[in-house]
Amino acid sequence: MFSIVGHFHPVFVHLPIGILLLAFILQWWQRRKPEAQVGQAINLSLLVGMISAIVSCITGYFLSRSDDYDEDMVNQHQWLGIAVAVLAIVLYYLRVKQQGGRWHWPMMIVLVVLVALTGHVGGSLTHGSDYLTRPFSAIGSGDDTAKQVIITNVQEAAAYAQVVQPVLQEKCFSCHNKNKQKGGFRMDQPDLLLKGGKTGVSIVPGNAETGDLMKRLLLPKEHEDHMPPKEKPQLTEQELALIHWWIASGASFDKKVKDLQQPEAIKSTLLALQGAPKSEAPKLPDAIPAEPVGKANDSALKRIRDLGAVILPVSRNSNYLTVSFMNATGLRNHDLQLILPLKEQLTWVRMGQPVIDDSAMSYLVQCKNIPRLQLDHTGITDAGMAQLKQLTQLQYLNIVGTKVTAQGLQQLKGLTALRSVYCYQTSIRKADMDGLQQALPGVAIDTGGYRVPLLATDTTEVKPANSK
Amino acid sequence: MTQKELHNQRLVNEANARALHHLTRRHFLKESAMGLGALAMGALLGGCGGGKEELAQTPFDAAHPLAPKLPLFPGKAKSVIYLHMAGAPSQLELFDYKPALMKLDGQDCPQSLLEGKRFAFIRGVPKMLGPQAAFKQRGQSGAWVSDHMPHLASVADEVSFLKAVTTDQFNHGPAQLLMHTGSARLGRPSIGSWATYGLGTENQNLPGFVVLTSGGKFPDAGKSVWGSGFLPSVYQGVQCRSEGDPVLFIQDPAGMDRDLRKASIDAINEVNRQQYAEYQDPEILSRISQYEMAYKMQISVPDVMNINDEPQYIHDMYGTQPGKSCYANNVLLARKLVEKGVRFVQLFDWGWDSHGTDSNLAIDVGFINKCRQVDKATTALLLDLKQRGLLEDTLVVWGGEFGRTPMMENREGKQNPFKGRDHHVEAFTIWMAGGGIKRGTSYGETDEIGYSAISGKTTAFDIQATILNQLGFDHEQFTYQFQGRPFRLTDVHGRVIEEIIA
Numbered sequence: 001m002f003s004i005v006g007h008f009h010p011v012f013v014h015l016p017i018g019i020l021l022l023a024f025i026l027q028w029w030q031r032r033k034p035e036a037q038v039g040q041a042i043n044l045s046l047l048v049g050m051i052s053a054i055v056s057c058i059t060g061y062f063l064s065r066s067d068d069y070d071e072d073m074v075n076q077h078q079w080l081g082i083a084v085a086v087l088a089i090v091l092y093y094l095r096v097k098q099q100g101g102r103w104h105w106p107m108m109i110v111l112v113v114l115v116a117l118t119g120h121v122g123g124s125l126t127h128g129s130d131y132l133t134r135p136f137s138a139i140g141s142g143d144d145t146a147k148q149v150i151i152t153n154v155q156e157a158a159a160y161a162q163v164v165q166p167v168l169q170e171k172c173f174s175c176h177n178k179n180k181q182k183g184g185f186r187m188d189q190p191d192l193l194l195k196g197g198k199t200g201v202s203i204v205p206g207n208a209e210t211g212d213l214m215k216r217l218l219l220p221k222e223h224e225d226h227m228p229p230k231e232k233p234q235l236t237e238q239e240l241a242l243i244h245w246w247i248a249s250g251a252s253f254d255k256k257v258k259d260l261q262q263p264e265a266i267k268s269t270l271l272a273l274q275g276a277p278k279s280e281a282p283k284l285p286d287a288i289p290a291e292p293v294g295k296a297n298d299s300a301l302k303r304i305r306d307l308g309a310v311i312l313p314v315s316r317n318s319n320y321l322t323v324s325f326m327n328a329t330g331l332r333n334h335d336l337q338l339i340l341p342l343k344e345q346l347t348w349v350r351m352g353q354p355v356i357d358d359s360a361m362s363y364l365v366q367c368k369n370i371p372r373l374q375l376d377h378t379g380i381t382d383a384g385m386a387q388l389k390q391l392t393q394l395q396y397l398n399i400v401g402t403k404v405t406a407q408g409l410q411q412l413k414g415l416t417a418l419r420s421v422y423c424y425q426t427s428i429r430k431a432d433m434d435g436l437q438q439a440l441p442g443v444a445i446d447t448g449g450y451r452v453p454l455l456a457t458d459t460t461e462v463k464p465a466n467s468k
Numbered sequence: 469m470t471q472k473e474l475h476n477q478r479l480v481n482e483a484n485a486r487a488l489h490h491l492t493r494r495h496f497l498k499e500s501a502m503g504l505g506a507l508a509m510g511a512l513l514g515g516c517g518g519g520k521e522e523l524a525q526t527p528f529d530a531a532h533p534l535a536p537k538l539p540l541f542p543g544k545a546k547s548v549i550y551l552h553m554a555g556a557p558s559q560l561e562l563f564d565y566k567p568a569l570m571k572l573d574g575q576d577c578p579q580s581l582l583e584g585k586r587f588a589f590i591r592g593v594p595k596m597l598g599p600q601a602a603f604k605q606r607g608q609s610g611a612w613v614s615d616h617m618p619h620l621a622s623v624a625d626e627v628s629f630l631k632a633v634t635t636d637q638f639n640h641g642p643a644q645l646l647m648h649t650g651s652a653r654l655g656r657p658s659i660g661s662w663a664t665y666g667l668g669t670e671n672q673n674l675p676g677f678v679v680l681t682s683g684g685k686f687p688d689a690g691k692s693v694w695g696s697g698f699l700p701s702v703y704q705g706v707q708c709r710s711e712g713d714p715v716l717f718i719q720d721p722a723g724m725d726r727d728l729r730k731a732s733i734d735a736i737n738e739v740n741r742q743q744y745a746e747y748q749d750p751e752i753l754s755r756i757s758q759y760e761m762a763y764k765m766q767i768s769v770p771d772v773m774n775i776n777d778e779p780q781y782i783h784d785m786y787g788t789q790p791g792k793s794c795y796a797n798n799v800l801l802a803r804k805l806v807e808k809g810v811r812f813v814q815l816f817d818w819g820w821d822s823h824g825t826d827s828n829l830a831i832d833v834g835f836i837n838k839c840r841q842v843d844k845a846t847t848a849l850l851l852d853l854k855q856r857g858l859l860e861d862t863l864v865v866w867g868g869e870f871g872r873t874p875m876m877e878n879r880e881g882k883q884n885p886f887k888g889r890d891h892h893v894e895a896f897t898i899w900m901a902g903g904g905i906k907r908g909t910s911y912g913e914t915d916e917i918g919y920s921a922i923s924g925k926t927t928a929f930d931i932q933a934t935i936l937n938q939l940g941f942d943h944e945q946f947t948y949q950f951q952g953r954p955f956r957l958t959d960v961h962g963r964v965i966e967e968i969i970a
Contacts, residue, residue, distance in 0.1 A: 458840060
């Protein structure tokens with residue numbers, strides 16, 4: 001019964017904040033424009049604000065008894081709330097009786113300050129004390145994810161602090177922390193995490209099946225006892241697997257991952273943590289620039305189409321263009337000057353015409369936004385490659401079947417966005433790779449030439465042993 | 469008068485005669501009843517159908533139906549090669565390693581697995597059948613691939629496995645239709661048709677959607693599995709022959725030179741244009757463009773569709789058998805087509821229906837031979853696309869229409885002559901590679917005997933949604949107005965499988 005009344009606290013609690021603030025604004029207005037007849041309005045808003053403040057105090061009292069919050073903060077909130085209610089009553093009484101007129105305004109200011117303080121402490125109780133300041137601290141440190149330590153070698157990582165705790169921190173701590181302990185359960189301290197809350201022991205080290213924690217995590221989302229509550233962000237399967245593994249292997253708070261037993265099933269999940277925060281695989285950079293670009297000139301588009309090329313926006317609502325000259329059989333090098341009016345818009349470029357050679361590169365390199373360039377089976381040589389290093393946004397380069405050599409490819413040194421180069425059927429060999437990888441660190445250079453060996457089983461057939 | 473002019477004159481005369489025929493009283497009486505009915509019908513349908521706005525949204529330009537169109541967002545994949553193993557390969561002998569099933573080998577299947585279930589052929593209480601293959605973990609990802617596919621095992625790190633795919637159709641035809649058209653019943657466009665409808669073809673000289681078959685038989689669902697359903701017929705899959713000339717009559721017959729061919733197509737198109745001016749039926753425009761495409765294909769097809777031009781080491785890599793009809797040849801052809809800008813290549817390989825009713829369909833005989841037929845070529849496809857820089861934007865999908873039971877099939881309650889497994893809808897494996905799919909991952913799990921999905925369950929709709937997503941389409945917004953309502957490939961289902969997207 002009490003708890004039902006208590007749960008109405010969030011319903012009422014915003015009323016006094018708004019209404020008393022309105023009373024404050026009206027009073028301020030009256031001081032500026034005494035001719036404005038708002039005296040009655042001030043009284044009415046004070047009355048309603050006062051009543052809602054009292055209701056909030058009562059419901060809040062029951063909520064503090066039925067739920068598990070940090071005692072100090074609840075006390076603060078409680079007395080601040082009562083102070084608001086009392087001050088509102090006094091002020092209303094004085095105004096109605098038209099007494100102590102010169103104190104009305106100072107009291108109103110105090111009232112608003114109290115309302116703000118009460119609200120802030122209340123907010124800290126429900127959202128966590130660092131809720132308001134978190135975005136600011138993130139600005140200081142660059143961005144949100146930068147704070148997370150990137151695991152370079154998962155085997156060397158601390159099993160709890162680096163693997164399990166980040167999950168709990170993100171999905172559980174907001175309700176089970178120092179200030180707020182739903183169900184009497186606090187998770188940010190190792191001993192309390194093991195101990196559990198009102199419903200029993202949360203973790204039995206070495207036995208993931210018995211503890212309350214795992215049980216609640218695994219219950220169907222619709223189940224009343226499921227955690228986190230269904231409207232909150234849920235744990236992913238990988239996160240569940242990691243917690244299950246950590247408990248099953250002894251729920252140790254100081255061991256490293258390599259010291260714990262690792263069944264086959266968990267290995268890939270652990271490996272996925274490596275090198276990426278939040279167990280997310282590194283996202284490929286977007287192939288299309290994020291900045292919007294102006295619309296392409298229609299007559300320029302038409303001239304390119306007349307060459308037989310296929311030129312299209314990358315998607316609806318985008319002005320960036322992709323162009324393929326695959327069907328442009330009569331193409332000559334100097335025709336490519338027609339792309340210059342579109343140099344801002346061009347992104348994916350596919351040449352596919354053997355007549356295109358180094359002399360066309362001077363036009364291509366003016367298209368600064370090209371992330372993806374397919375020059376396979378063209379006449380480009382090392383001289384053309386030297387020009388390509390002006391394409392600072394280049395991510396993908398295909399020079400399959402060209403005369404480019406390792407020296408030519410080395411000239412792309414300094415292209416930081418570059419991530420893959422395909423140079424099958426060129427003179428570039430595996431032996432050149434050491435030098436190339438030094439010049440182009442982090443770029444996947446594929447020299448191709450893969451073979452699939454012929455196995456005896458490829459050409460023979462299994463025969464039935466002896467047909468029954 | 470030259471031969472060319474004579475020829476054209478004949479065609480125009482014939483068209484004029486047909487047009488005059490339409491002015492006769494007999495024709496009027498014969499057709500008017502139907503015609504008026506159709507008129508009324510059209511008004512009725514138009515009345516409940518789309519307004520102007522919807523028409524404008526429908527990206528169908530009858531004059532240039534295969535012109536490339538725009539995806540909703542920039543897609544990661546530009547082409548798709550869908551390798552369908554018709555008949556449904558056994559996941560339990562390939563990718564879903566279940567040592568616990570081995571322990572139950574030969575024992576009676578527990579009642580709990582049979583109650584309330586229906587199987588295509590299993591009756592009574594079948595015996596359990598342990599994995600009939602040796603498994604190892606492969607590559608850095610540690611994916612389980614059996615020794616039946618030693619080549620694919622070597623490139624397991626390129627692939628994302630979906631291990632808990634489910635379906636609700638346990639017969640081949642409906643299950644294949646569901647997989648490719650989003651409905652177990654006939655009449656819906658196939659996924660390749662949707663893709664070409666949405667994106668067109670990059671190469672104006674080739675069809676956007678090409679179908680190749682091997683294994684001696686067509687898939688059980690028939691040609692509907694690559695049909696265009698209610699989409700304009702120009703989007704249906706173009707089936708190429710896998711033996712001899714891929715397209716018949718591609719060469720001009722003796723005595724017919726290229727100019728004469730051009731002249732006759734021009735004349736036919738002129739007749740069709742007059743026809744269009746009279747009737748305004750957009751399908752006539754499609755027909756004109758198809759004639760033009762066929763003319764262009766005479767030049768492009770002999771070049772692209774001839775795998776004999778490929779160097780010997782490429783043939784060795786795929787294990788092709790020139791002149792024969794086989795999967796390896798088709799796979800090599802698929803690579804060539806994708807290289808030339810074909811949007812969707814659909815391969816069907818028949819013969820995976822390992823019931824154990826004869827040695828070709830035995831899990832320990834014919835099935836192994838099927839694996840050997842496809843293993844080398846499939847692996848070569850992935851590596852060849854990779855070395856050409858095409859795997860980044862080509863999505864490769866490999867799988868069947870359903871899975872196979874952990875129980876040994878006992879047709880009509882009697883023991884089959886060979887070891888075999890029945891159709892199974894509750895769990896099977898499909899893999900995807902390239903086209904913006906993660907490398908070396910696995911999503912979804914089955915229980916310890918591989919009977920049903922326990923986590924990461926996916927459906928045919930999810931796979932379709934994922935393929936469309938990689939091509940740049942939101943499967944929930946990519947629709948076609950038909951019979952008064954917008955239709956989707958995934959109907960009201962489907963979720964993009966974000967877990968395997970890079």
